[in-house]
Amino acid sequence: MSYFFQQSLNALQLGSIYALIALGYTMVYGILRMINFAHGDLFMVGAFFCFLAATVLHFPFLPTLLVSMAGVAFLGVIIERLAYKPLRQAPRVSAVITALGVGIFLENLILAIDPYPKHVPLLIGNTTWDLLGVSVSSLQVLIIALSLGLMLMLDFIVRRTMVGIAMRAISWDKTIVPLMGVPVNLVISITFALGAGLGAAAGTMYGLAYPVIDPYMGIMVGWKAFISAVVGGIGNIRGAMIGGFILGTVEILVVAYFPSTYKDFVSFALLLVLLIYRPYGILGKPQTQKI
Amino acid sequence: MRIPCSRNIKFLVLIPGGWLLCFLIPRLGILNPYVQLVFIYVGINIILATSLNLINGYMGEFSVGHAGFMAVGAYISSLLTVRVIPASWNPYLFPFALVAGGMGAGLVGLIVAVPSFKTRGDYLAIVTLAFNMIVKSVIENIEAIGGPRGLLGMQKMTTLPWVFFWTVVSIWIIRNFVYSNFGRGVLSIREDEIAGELMGVNTRRVKLLGFVISSFFAGIAGGLFAHNLQFINPRVFDILKSTDILIMVYLGGVGSIAGSIIGAGIYTLLLEYLRFLKEWRMVLMPLLLVFLMLFRPRGIMGLREFKGFVPQYYLSAVELWLARRKKEDVAPSH
Amino acid sequence: MSLLHIKNLTHYFGGLCAVNDFNLELESGELLGIIGPNGSGKTTVFNLITGVYRPTGGSIRFRDREISGTRPANITMLGIARTFQNIRLFNNLSVLDNVRIAHFGRTHYSPLEAIFHIGRYQAEEERITDHSLDLLDRFGLADHAETEAKNLPYGMQRRLEIVRALATNPSLLCLDEPAAGMNPSEIQKLMDFIQRIRKEFSLTILLIEHQMRLVMGICERLKVLDFGATIAEGAPEEIRANHKVLEAYLGEEAAE
Numbered sequence: 001m002s003y004f005f006q007q008s009l010n011a012l013q014l015g016s017i018y019a020l021i022a023l024g025y026t027m028v029y030g031i032l033r034m035i036n037f038a039h040g041d042l043f044m045v046g047a048f049f050c051f052l053a054a055t056v057l058h059f060p061f062l063p064t065l066l067v068s069m070a071g072v073a074f075l076g077v078i079i080e081r082l083a084y085k086p087l088r089q090a091p092r093v094s095a096v097i098t099a100l101g102v103g104i105f106l107e108n109l110i111l112a113i114d115p116y117p118k119h120v121p122l123l124i125g126n127t128t129w130d131l132l133g134v135s136v137s138s139l140q141v142l143i144i145a146l147s148l149g150l151m152l153m154l155d156f157i158v159r160r161t162m163v164g165i166a167m168r169a170i171s172w173d174k175t176i177v178p179l180m181g182v183p184v185n186l187v188i189s190i191t192f193a194l195g196a197g198l199g200a201a202a203g204t205m206y207g208l209a210y211p212v213i214d215p216y217m218g219i220m221v222g223w224k225a226f227i228s229a230v231v232g233g234i235g236n237i238r239g240a241m242i243g244g245f246i247l248g249t250v251e252i253l254v255v256a257y258f259p260s261t262y263k264d265f266v267s268f269a270l271l272l273v274l275l276i277y278r279p280y281g282i283l284g285k286p287q288t289q290k291i
Numbered sequence: 292m293r294i295p296c297s298r299n300i301k302f303l304v305l306i307p308g309g310w311l312l313c314f315l316i317p318r319l320g321i322l323n324p325y326v327q328l329v330f331i332y333v334g335i336n337i338i339l340a341t342s343l344n345l346i347n348g349y350m351g352e353f354s355v356g357h358a359g360f361m362a363v364g365a366y367i368s369s370l371l372t373v374r375v376i377p378a379s380w381n382p383y384l385f386p387f388a389l390v391a392g393g394m395g396a397g398l399v400g401l402i403v404a405v406p407s408f409k410t411r412g413d414y415l416a417i418v419t420l421a422f423n424m425i426v427k428s429v430i431e432n433i434e435a436i437g438g439p440r441g442l443l444g445m446q447k448m449t450t451l452p453w454v455f456f457w458t459v460v461s462i463w464i465i466r467n468f469v470y471s472n473f474g475r476g477v478l479s480i481r482e483d484e485i486a487g488e489l490m491g492v493n494t495r496r497v498k499l500l501g502f503v504i505s506s507f508f509a510g511i512a513g514g515l516f517a518h519n520l521q522f523i524n525p526r527v528f529d530i531l532k533s534t535d536i537l538i539m540v541y542l543g544g545v546g547s548i549a550g551s552i553i554g555a556g557i558y559t560l561l562l563e564y565l566r567f568l569k570e571w572r573m574v575l576m577p578l579l580l581v582f583l584m585l586f587r588p589r590g591i592m593g594l595r596e597f598k599g600f601v602p603q604y605y606l607s608a609v610e611l612w613l614a615r616r617k618k619e620d621v622a623p624s625h
Numbered sequence: 626m627s628l629l630h631i632k633n634l635t636h637y638f639g640g641l642c643a644v645n646d647f648n649l650e651l652e653s654g655e656l657l658g659i660i661g662p663n664g665s666g667k668t669t670v671f672n673l674i675t676g677v678y679r680p681t682g683g684s685i686r687f688r689d690r691e692i693s694g695t696r697p698a699n700i701t702m703l704g705i706a707r708t709f710q711n712i713r714l715f716n717n718l719s720v721l722d723n724v725r726i727a728h729f730g731r732t733h734y735s736p737l738e739a740i741f742h743i744g745r746y747q748a749e750e751e752r753i754t755d756h757s758l759d760l761l762d763r764f765g766l767a768d769h770a771e772t773e774a775k776n777l778p779y780g781m782q783r784r785l786e787i788v789r790a791l792a793t794n795p796s797l798l799c800l801d802e803p804a805a806g807m808n809p810s811e812i813q814k815l816m817d818f819i820q821r822i823r824k825e826f827s828l829t830i831l832l833i834e835h836q837m838r839l840v841m842g843i844c845e846r847l848k849v850l851d852f853g854a855t856i857a858e859g860a861p862e863e864i865r866a867n868h869k870v871l872e873a874y875l876g877e878e879a880a881e
Contacts, residue, residue, distance in 0.1 A: 034413075035413050035416075035417070083581055083585070086585055087584065087585065090584075090588060091588070092353075092412050092413060093347070093351075093353060093588070094584040094585075094588045095584075096353065096355070096413060096416050097355075097537060097541060097580060097584050098580070098581050098584040098585070100355065100530075100534055100537070100577075100580075101534070101577040101578070101580035101581040101584070102577070102581060103577075104530075104531065104534055104573075104576075104577040105574060105577040105578055105581070108570065108573040108574045108576075108577065109574050111570060111573075112569075112570035112571050112573075112574050115570070219530070223421075223424065226417075230417075259432075261431065261432050262432065264424065264428045265425060265428040265429065265432065268421045268424050268425045268428065269425065271417070271421050272406070272418065272421055272422070272425070275406065275410060275414055275417065275418055275421075276406055276409070279410065279414055464740045464741075467739065467740045467741065467742050468736075468739060468740050471734075471739035471740075471742075471746065471750075472728075472729060472732040472734065472739060472749075472750075472753075473736055473739050474739075475722060475725055475726045475729070476726070476729055478715065478718055478722070478726075479715055479718075479726045479729075482714075482715035482716060482717060482718060483713050483714075483715060483716075485677065485697075485713070486709070486713040486714075486715070487715075487726065488696070488697045488698050489675055489676075489677070489697045489698075489701055489706075489707060490701060490706075490726055490727045490729065490789065490790075490792075490793060491698050491701040491702055491727060491728075491729045491730035491731075491793050492698060492726060492729045492730075493698050493729070493730070494698070500736055504740075594717060602742075604750065604751075604754075608721060608754050608758070608770070608771075609721075609758065609767070609770050609771065611751075611754075612754060612755055612758045615751070615755060
């Protein structure tokens, strides 16, 4: 029984990280109808920024987190302006291929700069408590709490601020919104910045929790987060959060009760099944096309 | 009515001539082995690019996991030559092993075609990428075929003549398919699937055919690849390899066989030429892809085709029709 | 037995009722018009007949055979063809190829014969090309056979769309706003064109149209839709004076 609770805690931790990254995918899809395949690699860059801030600049935890989030947010905006904005009217193939290209570019750039996996130093004292037979670490609590906090903040931004309303309006109808005086490009950049920033936060926390990072880590994690977004309903913010936790749970369950090498396979199989039977996910609505 | 033309003769001379050349080159040591190797890679890449172009270029779909089919073909043909066929028979049964790999890949292509009935665009891209990952994941989990460590021990049976042969065959078959009823069906899916369906095109059948042919040849390329490198592991066939193939297609030109040849040729040669950049080579390549998408998304050839690949009766369709009409006026059927 | 028999046809998009209890008995050789304000469900009816959607309720019988829920390609092979409100040609393909594609269902060679160019391939290709060019020639498009469809002038594009539909050898032709964007003299030519193909190809024609000149000029019978429901039907003269129809159209009628 305590094994179950232990794994539940692990699932919450992993799920929070997936959820944070999934939010980036879902927000960009909601506003631009494009899947930013490079997003997983932004997560990876976030982890590397965290590493740099910690080892080179010797920042403690909070500044490291902020530096990483700000840096990747900025990077996200640059990528959007240079590579995605020119393709907004282009056929979807171009955007997909471009996103793939950007992602691979980022991976190989980091690889070329320094190919060896890095070890992220522990920036937070990690104490473990024993709660009814379950070992809980302060790091785990921090990750889960921080993720939930960031998600609540995002939810607030999306629901209660002008920026959030603009984001939701654009995802409903892109043509009308600029006619109402909304600076669409600015809102899109802010969306990218938010999504990338959350991804970077996830990267930082991932770096602290599983301290060895390498340039290819974004691929698998990015895919899992993407699957989370699809599970919840791509374009739907609450869906991304729910999807993240679902996928974290699925993965931990597979690892707990099956050979761990199956975990990727199960996640992808889940994706395929979903795409065939319910492509709009849990909270999504079927899209009808006017013919 | 067939037109006797100098075209057919040109091809009838060029192709056996080229094949003969491929035999002579290694024997007479005309080119150094490194250059021969590069040509072998160019050939394999042409097969990959042309087969992917059938789906992405002609059909306008979003298949971004082509390396998965390659993997299936590579593994099946390698397992046959290494574990099933006695070593001395291998050189004679090599083409059959390749075809077996191709058929296995074709079968998998059939499976991937099914989601394409209902999904398009981004979603199909995801499905094909996920499938690429699944193939890799499945291979990694099967210890019996080497798991993550891979498979080795293949005999080096991929020679210049074999590569030439299979390159010519794949180009010929795909070109024949494109300039036929089914090929027109493929094009109608790209242009306007619903209109095509409403004009009587059985889009399901066409998609199945397209995916099977495309993946079959990817499997052949995989087999050739495996028997050249003499070692394969799942990591070779991941998203990076798929991206390589995508670059070749979009560089050379979508919906154009000549485009695939050009794209494969330029990309392979560029990759070799830029070897001195080491890791930065793979930083430059995706950048090249992004540039292509931004400034020339249809590639060098665009949608145009080299006239030599278009059948004569397509090029002179109207003249031939007029000639047939005139014949009928002279000798009316009633 | 009527050619097309539609009973209680209903279709919902989610919670929105697009077609509400549509009924039709169409005899062979008739020319019937479906009119109504924008969004009244006319194109949806076409989409239901041609198999693009599976109806939420009701039945569609063509030659006494239930076709609702059948795949569009099969319905086309049974003899129903259509054109579209917004022209849907195969833009990057030549005029000739646009028409040749319509022969897909009636081509008699297998994929194997196709990839090796053996067997019946050559003969069938000639037959298809001849038939396509003959058809194009009949309607003055043969000179443009090699032009890409997107480069044709608008009027020719509309004509090509109809020729392409004719190439599928239909008994029932559904024309969706063929006169859109045309001036009065073009509309007159279109009216003659429709009458001509009706006679030469022994067609039954269903016509959706907003241009009253065309509708009143050639339709024998009319059905009027508004918000998915049929609000009137009958001969053009009756419809012209019908109070409910005037109400539904109000502004548009005044503009004619």
